[in-house]
Amino acid sequence: MSPLLRVAGIEKRYGARIGCADVSFDLYPGEVMGIVGESGSGKSTLLNCLAGHLAPDAGQVIFDTWRMGPVDTVTMSEPERRMLSRTDWAFVHQHARDGLRMSVSAGGNIGERLMAVGDRHYGRIRAAALDWLDRVEIDGARIDDRPSAFSGGMQQRLQIARNLVTGPRLVFMDEPTGGLDVSVQARLLDLLRGLVRRMGLSAIIVTHDLAVVRLLADRLMVMKDGRVVESGLTDQVLDDPQHGYTQLLVSSVLQV
Amino acid sequence: MIDIRDVSKSFTLHNQGGAVIRVMEGASLHVAPGECVALTGASGAGKSTLMRVIYGNYLAASGSVLVGGLDVARAEPREILRLRREVLGYVSQFLRVVPRVPTVEVVAEPLLALGVDPEAARARAEALLRRLNIPERLWPLSPTTFSGGEQQRVNIARGFAHAYPALLLDEPTASLDAENRAVVLELIAEAKARGAAIVGIFHDVEARARVCDRVVDVSGFTPGVAA
Ligand SMILES: Nc1ncnc2c1ncn2[C@@H]1O[C@H](COP(=O)(O)OP(=O)(O)O)[C@@H](O)[C@H]1O
Ligand SMILES: Nc1ncnc2c1ncn2[C@@H]1O[C@H](COP(=O)(O)OP(=O)(O)O)[C@@H](O)[C@H]1O
Ligand SMILES: [Mg+2]
Ligand SMILES: [Mg+2]
Numbered sequence: 307m308s309p310l311l312r313v314a315g316i317e318k319r320y321g322a323r324i325g326c327a328d329v330s331f332d333l334y335p336g337e338v339m340g341i342v343g344e345s346g347s348g349k350s351t352l353l354n355c356l357a358g359h360l361a362p363d364a365g366q367v368i369f370d371t372w373r374m375g376p377v378d379t380v381t382m383s384e385p386e387r388r389m390l391s392r393t394d395w396a397f398v399h400q401h402a403r404d405g406l407r408m409s410v411s412a413g414g415n416i417g418e419r420l421m422a423v424g425d426r427h428y429g430r431i432r433a434a435a436l437d438w439l440d441r442v443e444i445d446g447a448r449i450d451d452r453p454s455a456f457s458g459g460m461q462q463r464l465q466i467a468r469n470l471v472t473g474p475r476l477v478f479m480d481e482p483t484g485g486l487d488v489s490v491q492a493r494l495l496d497l498l499r500g501l502v503r504r505m506g507l508s509a510i511i512v513t514h515d516l517a518v519v520r521l522l523a524d525r526l527m528v529m530k531d532g533r534v535v536e537s538g539l540t541d542q543v544l545d546d547p548q549h550g551y552t553q554l555l556v557s558s559v560l561q562v
Numbered sequence: 563m564i565d566i567r568d569v570s571k572s573f574t575l576h577n578q579g580g581a582v583i584r585v586m587e588g589a590s591l592h593v594a595p596g597e598c599v600a601l602t603g604a605s606g607a608g609k610s611t612l613m614r615v616i617y618g619n620y621l622a623a624s625g626s627v628l629v630g631g632l633d634v635a636r637a638e639p640r641e642i643l644r645l646r647r648e649v650l651g652y653v654s655q656f657l658r659v660v661p662r663v664p665t666v667e668v669v670a671e672p673l674l675a676l677g678v679d680p681e682a683a684r685a686r687a688e689a690l691l692r693r694l695n696i697p698e699r700l701w702p703l704s705p706t707t708f709s710g711g712e713q714q715r716v717n718i719a720r721g722f723a724h725a726y727p728a729l730l731l732d733e734p735t736a737s738l739d740a741e742n743r744a745v746v747l748e749l750i751a752e753a754k755a756r757g758a759a760i761v762g763i764f765h766d767v768e769a770r771a772r773v774c775d776r777v778v779d780v781s782g783f784t785p786g787v788a789a
Contacts, residue, residue, distance in 0.1 A: 334640055337640060492660075492661040492662055493662065495660070495661075496660055496661065496662050496663065499660065503674075503675075521660055524639060524640070524643055525639045525640075538621075538639060539618060539639040539642055539643070540639075541619050542618060542619055542620070542621055545614070545619055545620065546573075546614075546619065546620040546621050548574075548621065549576070550576030550577055553575070553576055553577055554576075554577055557577070
């Protein structure tokens with residue numbers, strides 16, 4: 307099996323300040339990787355470089371595309387990258403409003419993504435929207451409601467439906483449960499776990515919450531000051547952390 | 563099946579002045595298919611630590627930890643995850659589950675992860691829960707609110723759902739009554755009979771004598787103590 311994503315030497319600076327530096331890893335099909343670290347450690351910068359939202363100053367992000375095989379997404383053209391982000395990738399934002407169109411109905415939010423990849427059949431699009439509302443545990447009767455009428459947890463589930471309806475292979479998530487109540491988080495995590503398993507998705511999940519990675523991630527990368535200080539199997543990194551910073555991170559939470 | 567050679571393990575506490583706790587040195591262990599080896603030694607001697615090293619949960623500082631031919635001390639995360647899915651089962655002392663997931667699914671999960679048909683996985687899970695005397699009315703509920711003994715039985719059911727070629731059992735009979743203890747010993751005997759290599763920690767001397775072929779005292783691996 308060859309990697310879905312090969313990341314080599316990614317670096318991003320904001321002027322003199324380091325956003326992230328020296329990041330390399332391979333991600334295989336079906337793997338879920340968590341990225342943890344305190345606020346400002348470079349997690350979002352890295353994720354945005356990987357997802358093509360930010361241009362890194364150095365490094366390669368080689369993605370194994372459906373159509374062309376492995377391609378460096380850093381150097382590909384903008385239209386190609388935009389297409390890839392619709393067909394092969396998904397990006398789940400922390401704030402659902404950044405990933406949803408708030409003035410469009412729930413069904414429209416899901417259907418729009420299918421239309422963006424060329425589907426024009428109204429009946430089929432509506433059926434897919436209903437199916438996905440059901441999968442993310444939103445009552446189909448709400449299909450014509452706007453997301454502004456939804457709770458935070460429902461908005462986040464709708465964002466996930468919008469992102470996954472096109473059958474991506476790689477999902478980027480930035481603090482997907484941040485800002486939600488604990489009980490709502492648990493439901494969302496359970497849902498995400500099921501979807502990742504059933505669809506065989508690969509995912510990269512950025513979070514500062516160790517309980518989230520314990521539940522969702524196969525592997526973990528720990529970041530500090532823009533650099534990876536430790537990586538490995540999730541439960542091994544959390545139960546037997548080798549780096550002082552990871553030990554501090556693990557010992558500052560009650561129980562994960 | 564399990565072949566551990568010259569393994570050492572220490573913990574460096576970077577935030578406590580860099581104190582190094584040496585827990586294990588020169589640990590070697592060989593477990594053949596169909597064999598059950600008991601780890602013994604006083605509390606804190608390193609029984610659970612050795613088990614966690616075999617599972618890849620703790621990182622060995624040196625030595626090799628071969629399970630089904632894979633050196634867990636050096637393998638990539640995805641290789642270890644695959645080993646855990648297919649080859650190496652582990653019944654830890656405490657059940658850790660995703661909130662909200664019903665007991666029957668918790669037990670069926672190792673089979674679903676292997677791609678077993680959901681109906682068949684569920685049937686196997688139900689059979690194990692029934693055998694371990696978990697009342698049927700509890701099956702649709704999350705085990706998070708169960709008693710200690712019930713959680714342990716759910717954990718055991720999950721550990722025996724798939725016919726792992728190698729199994730690690732950390733005090734599987736600790737909080738069980740005589741009837742359920744007998745069921746667990748039967749499950750262990752059946753696993754041995756189909757060729758599983760088992761490493762177990764049993765406080766209960768009688769249980770240990772019933773299912774284990776050999777005893778390895780981990781005190782012999784404590785640094786600074788002559789074996
Ligand atoms: N647009 C920006 N301009 C300048 N500095 C930035 C910008 N975005 C992030 N940074 C800086 O880069 C570092 C990493 O930030 P970020 O990737 O957002 O971390 P995290 O997601 O881990 O909280 C921080 O020092 C942050 O202040
Ligand atoms: N994650 C850890 N960090 C630091 N020390 C640990 C850790 N896990 C185990 N130990 C230490 O290793 C020693 C052996 O513990 P353990 O394997 O649990 O013993 P046993 O199972 O034989 O009672 C103890 O001194 C324990 O404190
Ligand atoms: Mg961030
Ligand atoms: Mg122990």
